[in-house]
Amino acid sequence: MMGDKVTTLLKQTHVQPATLRRLLHDRWQALEVVFWLLPLAAFFLFPDYLVLGSQILIVGLFAVSLDLILGYAGIVSLGHAAFFGIGAYTAGLLAVQGWGEPLSGLLAGGALAALVGYAVSFLVVRGGDLSRLMVTLGIGLMLYEAANKAAFITGGVDGLSGVEMWKLLGLFEFDLYGKTAYLYSLAVLFGCFVMLRRLVNSPFGLSLRGLREGPKRMPAIGAPVRRRQVAIFTVSAAVAGIAGALLAQTTQFVGLDVLGFPRSAELLIMLVLGGAGRLYGALVGAAVFMLAQDYLAGLNPAYWQFWIGLLLVVIVLFARGGIMGGLEVLYARLGRKAK
């Protein structure tokens, strides 16, 4: 079963708090490899669901970007969709204006989001939780309004259509079944993940965790708090921008909802559902959330919102740590019994 795999996966990766005491290393474990073979297997097993599949991969990447600032550095954001939207509009507009080369569009989206993220980060990191919430929320809403009012560029509420993508690497055309889109998304997600996995397992990543756990103590050991926070916020914005660009390119459409508050809120929900501060939690949360949404929202959209709200309340009150956190606890108990 999926659950067993993830449990064993946890056993072998170094995401458990206990192993943090040891020196960090980033050797790949067998079960991480298995985890990454799952989406590849899905490509062959569910050829009819590739469109949903690439959505999951893209949103997974987006969730990983939030995990960097929230799960690792402890920076709360209610407006992360801003960077997702910047990436999406950048890639979308480039293609509409006649430059449909996918990889450079992706990089442009990421770069612009990183730039905005860098500028914004100075406003975000200076306050406490509440003002961070408000500033991120405000920036998200401002961008939404800007895109809404600048309809002559962005298409406003009608969305940006006419996004024509060239062949990927000059070889693979984006087909109707989403095969290219799926593999492209998977490759980008995996590529970003490998780099971010290395990043969070570096001394830099460890210092981020230190900031989260003891914001008052880190300056005392000489860690440049603000600089670290600005750095990770910028990286996170860049990854969110890449995810947004990926969505624009694979769906060949940019809707105003890429910038909306619901997207930021749902992203938080996915991360908390999967378990923050683990990278894999973001991916698991995104997958579970998207699959549940696909099934339940098909039954009735209003009920879906009710259940997701209830789920959130239950997670906060009773199941801190989400799916991956729960599996860790389960594994710890089993381990104790085995001894």
Add this chain to the structure above:
Amino acid sequence: MIGNLLGVLFDGIAYGSLLFLISIGLSVTMGLMNFVNLAHGAFAMLGGYVCVSLMTRLGVPFLAALPVAFVATALVGMVLERLLYQRLYRASHLDQVLFSIGLTFMAIAAATFVFGPTQQPVSLPEFLRGQVQVLGLDLGAYRLFLIAVVIAITLALGYLIERTRFGAQIRAAVDNPQASAGLGINVNRVFALTFALGSGLAGLGGALGIDVLGLDPTFPIKYMVYFLLVVAVGGAGTIQGPLVAALLLGVFDVAGKYYVPEIGAFVIYALMVVLLILFPAGLYGRRA
């Protein structure tokens, strides 16, 4: 031109006083309990729906429905506080945010299920409709009524907090919950009653605001920013801070929408970010 300006100012003040009425409860929750409650708008929505249901289904007159909206919302607030909110007073802000977003989603879904997704109509009594001539200015009768109600409530609140024993307990609990508990103040009871009062006022604001803000299931999300803004700019835990912030916000929002409609809500978000940068702890900052 001058009359025009005064008209905008008047509308802005009416709008701002409504925002104040709804947000004052949030200011107390954030200042007193240090709880980031994004679901506050849901209480306002509940008050609005109670008012509308009473009027359309039972034929209760508008003015009689208002106190019922206050009491009903206050009761719901008290029950939720005892059952759920109080468990999270010591939790991280992130947990509080997630929890209250969850509550908001549930409230929206429930409102859609019960009342449908459409705007709810409200029929104001005859004497509150139309315009009134004041000093040569045509002012909306309902907006005058709104401002009067909010002034009355603000004075009553000021009296409650500054002059009564309960008010002294609230202030003591805000300043130092541990010392207050040590002096024999039942801090939990103060929290519950204050939360109920804040929710009740939000409910009353929601009921009063149907004509100005509208009422549909997306209400809690649509106005969430405004309520948060009032508190963040005004500084949590005071009365005059949110009052000034709400009036500022109301005037700027109305003026922005009137004079520069093409950039719309942009004015208010820009104002918010600028104010937060200039005054990180709010205009009357104590704890934000």
